[in-house]
Amino acid sequence: MSQSWHGGHSMYIHEQKNWPQFQWDKENLAELLTSVRYRQGRLIGHMEALGFALREEAMLQTLTQEVIKSSEIEGEMLDQNQVRSSLARRLGIDIAGSVPADRNVEGVVEMMLDATQNFQQPLTEDRLFGWHAALFPTGRSGMHKITVGAWRTGERGPMQVVSGSIGKEKVHFEAPDAEKVPEEMTRFLDWFNTNSDHDPVLKAGLAHLWFVTIHPFEDGNGRIARAIADMQLALADESPQRFYSMSTQILKERKDYYDILEATQKGALDISTWLTWFLQCLDRAFLGTNDILSNVLLKARFWEKHTSVSLNDRQKLIINRMLNGIEGKMTSSKWGKMAKCSKETAIRDIQDLISKGIMIKEEAGGRSTSYVLNDSTKK
Known part of the structure; x- marks a missing residue:
């Protein structure tokens, strides 16, 4: 039983008859994909030409940005020094002035490193539950107790993405019913772990959209969707070393991100517009690496210049x-x-x-x- 009208708009994408058989304009996307892949290859080559210490510092800065910005997209601000220290400790990188990190920082860092460093391991239900539990160490989101380390239940009614004040809420999206989540996620994970027909970069955009449309958790879906995309991008790079941050770019384009996501989730199964935006956003993320690189070189030059100075x-x-x-x-x-x-x-x-x-x-x-x-x- 499917109504074609929900509160004045036609079906959500997951209610379409052939869901989740996505389609896109392969010819138009092929050219964009080729140029994105070319730039990605050049960037990685450029970074690999750096010395080990500089590459380590570039990776530390990139991952720090990725963790901070992915949380900031959700309106949560993390402490930069805590994130940097937690990453350095887990990666075995020695940094001056390491600080202890809060549990929630450790959790986000744990998820991001598991996604990017263990990108060759299959993505399983259990692994996703672990990420989710790491994001919500107290079992709460803000003041609310939530189901942690398990799929959402339908106890609170439908899972909706809403904005606006009470009484003037606007529903941007409604996810599949809770009882459908286990089956939807089994299908998603099977596809994610086995399907290699698609270019891995394209697959990152596809996985991001598909996961966030199922919206399988009570909270944290956006951050987990971005970690899944990062995992897929690490697969595309065939390397756990991260030198560009997609979340930093998404944060800069947050309004477009949400607008395109909403339009796609209210649209048909042709997701060309979403994939085009995702690839273009990734392309712009590569440019951000120049900022990180210039900062890394700046620090290296500074310390080189002052090697002989004794400092406490x-x-x-x-x-x-x-x-x-x-x-x-x-x-x-x-x-x-x-x-x-x-x-x-x-x-x-x-x-x-x-x-x-x-x-x-x-x-x-x-x-x-x-x-x-x-x-x-x-x-």
């Missing part, structure tokens, strides 16, 4: 933080907080760096003096 651990920590980009200005009180030392010690550290020509006082003056790195190392 606090100074190394804060300089690295400044090179990674900090929020706002560096002041002596901010230094004290970050390095966990007294203001007096902070002032001594800063004065020492000024005398060594590594830092300079900013012109502005005013109530609190701020300091910057003295260098061409500043972009």
